[in-house]
């Protein structure tokens with residue numbers, strides 16, 4: 050899902066700032082479980098040391114190294130997904146190495162090989178998950194068949210049972226990953242109009258806000274509310290009302306640059322975010338859009354730049370201008386100046 054088209058600024062692993070926040074949140078939520086599982090695995094390894102020799106100690110040192118290097122950097126990096134992916138790969142390699150030296154195909158550690166790829170399922174997109182599973186498969190073949198071919202020849206059944214289990218994990222993991230991606234997309238889109246929704250606006254605005262603060266750039270926000278929309282529903286029916294909303298979305302999309310975005314805030318209210326645009330230019334764009342929307346509604350325009358770019362202030366000013374436009378007789382645009390909304394000629 051998370052296609053590049055939706056958000057050209059997103060990286061390949063983690064499409065948006067919101068996905069990144071979810072990934073970190075998921076990591077925090079499972080941290081306690083992870084500590085207990087690690088302690089359990091460690092205890093089992095140490096208990097098996099009479100048979101396995103010094104490897105549990107090596108395994109523990111390697112795990113501690115992983116926590117101190119990669120895991121430690123996850124919460125501090127601007128691109129935490131890279132360290133999460135590296136940490137998964139690291140776990141896959143150390144689990145395979147552990148399986149190879151503790152019995153190959155017969156090792157009790159073998160199922161751990163698939164664990165990192167499964168964990169990736171609720172973080173990354175399908176191609177990343179497929180790559181992770183392919184990586185696990187290669188490691189598993191190398192760690193069992195290639196490392197100790199004599200043992201494999203002696204009892205190949207165990208290897209094929211493990212392989213069948215891995216295939217089961219692959220199917221389950223991919224369906225988990227697809228569901229997760231669908232849920233993410235659903236959370237960002239308005240299905241009636243095909244526009245991005247308010248939740249998507251929040252994450253996009255957070256990115257634009259950081260950019261504007263850093264570069265002293267400007268952002269303009271236009272909010273629209275269709276005039277007397279309720280009467281369209283009441284007089285012509287809900288289906289006709291839906292068609293008007295879809296048509297309005299289409300008209301708002303026209304007359305915009307490729308990187309301007311239109312959102313449905315809810316009901317018959319829409320927002321247009323114009324990065325790098327000041328109040329005057331935003332007003333021209335809003336007037337063009339208003340003219341394009343038949344039986345158009347009034348709109349309110351607000352713009353800010355640099356550290357003044359804050360969603361609450363910008364939206365409050367644009368919304369106040371919108372109310373002013375309604376009070377002034379509808380079918381017009383009003384612009385919010387620093388001192389408050391200013392009425393403009395219709």
Ligand code: GH3
Pocket residue numbers: 241274275276277278279280282286287288289290291294315316317375
């Ligand atoms: P005003 O000119 O003052 O803005 O009045 P209005 O009728 O446009 O606004 P009001 O807030 O009174 O009514 C908005 C209506 O939008 C009420 C609600 O039934 C309708 N609505 C909200 N969401 C949808 C939707 O998804 N489809 C349809 N058809 N109608 C919707």
Ligand code: MG
Pocket residue numbers: 274275316317318
């Ligand atoms: Mg309304």
Ligand code: MG
Pocket residue numbers: 274275276277278279317346
């Ligand atoms: Mg309305």
